[in-house]
Each structure stands twice: as structure tokens, then as C-alpha cells.
Amino acid sequence: MQQHEEVAQRVREVIGAARCSQREFARRIVMDPSKLSRSLRGTRRFTVAELARIADAGSVDAGWLLGSGADGHPAAAAEHTTPSATPAVPAAPRGAGPEGGRPLQIVRETVRLIARHGFHAVRVSDIADACGTSTAAIHYHFPGRAELLEAAVRWCMDEDTARRSARIAEADSAADELRQLIELQTPTTPRRREQWTVWLDLWAEAARSTAIGRLHVEYYRQWRTTVADVLARGIAQGVFRDVDPEFSALRLTAMIDGLAAQVLASPTGEGPGAPDGGGTSADDMHTALLAYVDTELSA
Template sequence: MGGESAGEEPDLGAAVRGRVRECIGETGLAQYEFADLIGLDQTKLSKSLRGTRRFTPDELIRIARVAGVTVNWLLSGSDSTSAPTAVPAPEALPRRVAEEPDHGRKRHQIVEAAWRLFAQHGFHAVRIADIAEASGTGSSNVLYYFSRKDELFEESLRYSVKLAFDRQVASLDTVADPLERLRHLVDLQLPTPGVTADEWSIWLQSWSAAAVGAMSQENQARAYRRWYQTIHKAIRAGQDAGAFVSEPVEDLSTQLTSLIDGLGIKVLTGALSVEKMREHIRAFIDRCLVAGPAAARPDTAHT
């Protein structure tokens, strides 16, 4: 995906354009207002909706984020299937509530503001009043949508699942080689400053809360299961292609996800750099997963 193609039918097709139009309509915004919200030039949005320009993966991610849908839904019309990555259980994704467009936008603004504040300052340091101020509303409005702060935190965890899911669906299909796909999958989840580091902060806090009974262990495990299953799926695909060793896929998936989790915590606490984390994970993949000499495989994964 990506780039303009004068008069050429995009691979994404008319169905995707129709779903984007549906998203715009459900927000209750004018097309130019929606373009501003997703940071896209109005002319480019118009060309994409006419079929003379393709939506890029990054644009689809931004559309899904603003509209409160998943990239998987934009591409396929469903959240029940996805080729490159495991699909979250419905309960692991942000709740869809039938409501008027302005209520939906306000709910989304509250969740995004809370997610960012929780990630950057920690659950206990954030007040409902802080979330209200950051989302441009009042505390009573926040409590209208979410009766308790911990309920809003669990919605923030579901929001983190959606963000990671969207990134993976948008770009994993562009990488054909199983080894490069696994490397790219890992790169997509590195806690680089910005969105992914904020996601990691939410995850770290959810693990801590679940460990002491401050949030549902079932909800936390359900959210984490999708990440584990995505790694599992990538390793299984590599084994089927003969690229990875024929060790039990459950063991390899557990070892790799545990390594990623532990190194990610070190990055968040300042004990390790993101680049060193990436190097350690690459070394593990080459040493423990790759069938045959890893040095002979080209390192062309996305950075």
C-alpha cells in the first residue's frame, strides 16, 4: 500500500473506501474536519475516497484511531479474521457503544486522554479532574461515561491492545519472508519514545495491578493472550516454511515473549536502551529459532 496511482484501482478496493466513508459519516464530521483530525491533506483524502490514490498503512492506522474501529475492520469488514496477526477476543478491544456521534467522540477523547496520562504519570498520580481537563470536559462528564477510575484504566488497556493490533495488521502483510516478518513484528513493539513506550507503560502497570489483585487477572491475561498468539502464529509460519527450527512452538513462543517482556521492562526503567533490546532479541532469534546459519540470511527488516 502507499503512493498515488492516477486512475488506477487500488488493491484495497471499493469496500475499504466505503468503510472509510462510513467512519466519516458516523463521526458526524465534515470530510475536511475528519482530514484535519487524522493529519491528512483534504485533497489526498478526497483522492483516496475516489479510488485514485491508495491509503498508506499509517493513514489507515490514524483513521482507525480517530473513528474508534480497527484497521482489520477497515480492510476486511470484520474483526473475526486476520491473516498476519492473531485477532483479539472482542472483550480485549475497546468497548463499542451505540450512541450519538458527539457522545462517541467525547468517549474516545476521554479514553485517549486517560490512556496518555496513565502511561506518562501512572494510575495513582492521575485524578479524574486531570482526565477531564486533558479531554476538554468536566469531571461529571468523565464519570458519566466511566463510573470509576479503575474502569477507565481497564479501557486504556483495551485501547493499548487495539493500537498494537492496528500497527501489525497494517504492515505485517507487506513482509513475505518469515524471518523478516518476525523481526518486523518485534520492531513494531519495541518501546520507542512515543506511542509504543506509552503502551508499554500501560502494560507494566496492568501486570503490577493484576499481581496484587487491583485489576482483573482475567482481563489482563485476555489482553496479553493476543500478543502471545501473534508471536506463536509468526513462529509457526516460519516452521511451516522451513525457516525456523522444529522445536515445540509453545516453548519457543514462551521464551521469546518472556525475553521481550523482561527487556522491555529494563528499557522503561532506564537500565537498557531500545537499540540494545533490539540487538538482544535479534541475537536470540538467530541463535534459537533460525534453521541453518543465521548469518546467511539477509537483515532487511523494517527499522
């Protein structure tokens, strides 16, 4: 038990040296914030893969996290802080790594390959090739395909939440906030199409996997709450009708999902069967959603 407490304390030192919140650090290591919190409290053990990702994100030696080796080296993250403000965390010897660290590179490439080929067609060796590393390095951070899918989904969730927060912060009114959210959910760019393609795989996997199903529930609870909060603000501002915010958020998010699935299922490009062949375009989706807001929600 004492060893687990010591490991948790070293992880706290890494988080302190990173100068970010616990939740932000969880995002960097692609870990459920509640799992990180429980592990720091001692009610849950860190897995070997989680400690590997923590070591990578904090530029420390994984052996030091476990209480062995790599003594006496100053932390890279602590170089520009005072000794009293930041613990001396031993740095791991490393060369120039990928942006954001190896775990994030693995997750980003996994998302890209899932969007292109589908999760069940992506092999660990494909991900290793895309990252320019070995399959052993992939398994070091993510032991199995299930962990990789969960990490990829969580990364997409975090990215989507961050983009929504940034857009809402720029809006002048609740009506503008809702328009910004609708624009963000419309697959008009390759990046948005990629993310929606991953969501389609998520829906199929959530029907079979309890872990992914829980992620699915968590994401949609957050997403519908965001929309409901915007609608409630709009009602208070007088820009939206006096509707039930939660029920209206359920209807609107369901419309977004259904239309996005139609857009992704429609042919793209030129030639026979391309956009003019009766499919639903991203512009069609955007127009339909704004029309729904105008007719059903706007005051």
C-alpha cells in the same frame, strides 16, 4: 424483558448504520466484544455508560436507545445510504466533537496521563481538564476509575493488535514477520514508550484486580498465539528450526517483556546517569532479541 430486547435491536441498528463489523464497533466504544455480543443476544444488560458510548459513537440520542425522546430525526450515519439498507436512527444534537468521539478522547488522554504519572496518581479531574470537559462528562461515559483503567488497557490492546496485523501483512516471509513484530515491541519512539509504561501499570494492577487480570490473560494469549503462528509458518517455510512454536513463543515474549522493563527503567536524556551510565537502551534490546532469533530459531 421486552424493553431490553428493544434496546438491543436499536443498538443493532446503530451498528448497521455505522457500516462496520460488530467487533470493530466494540473497539470504537472501548467495550469487550464478548460483552457486546451477550448484550445483543439478551443474556446481559447494557450499562448506562455503555449506552452513552454507543450513542456517542453512532451520533444518536441516548434517550432514543432507551426508547424515549428524539423521534423523527434522520441519522447522521444514514445520510448517504438508501432507506432500505439502513434504519432511520435518530441523531443526537451536537456540535463538532473530538476526533473519534468523546469516549475515545477520554481513553486516549487517560493513557497519556497514566504513562506520564501512573494510574493511581491520575485524578478524574486531570482527565477532564485534558479533554476540556467536566468530571460529570467523564463519569457519564466511565462511572469509575476501574472502568477507565479497563477501557485504557483495552484500547492499548486493540491498538497494538491492529499495528501487528498491519505489519505482518507487509512482510515477505515468516522471518520478516518476526523481525517486524520485534521492532514494534521495541520502545524506540515516544508512542511505544508510552504504551509500555501503561503495560507496567497493568502488570501491577493485574496482580490486585480480577477484571484487569482477565484482560492481561486475554492479551497475552492473543500475543503469544500471534508469535507461535509466525514461528509455525517459518518452520514450514524452512526459515526456522523445528522448535516447539508455543514454548518458543513463551520464551521470546518473556524476553521482550523483561528487556522492555529494563529499557523503561534506564535513564534517558543527557547528563550524569543517562544512557551511557550502564542502563539498557532500546537499541540494546533490539540487538539482543535479533541475536536470540539468529542463534536459537533461525535455520
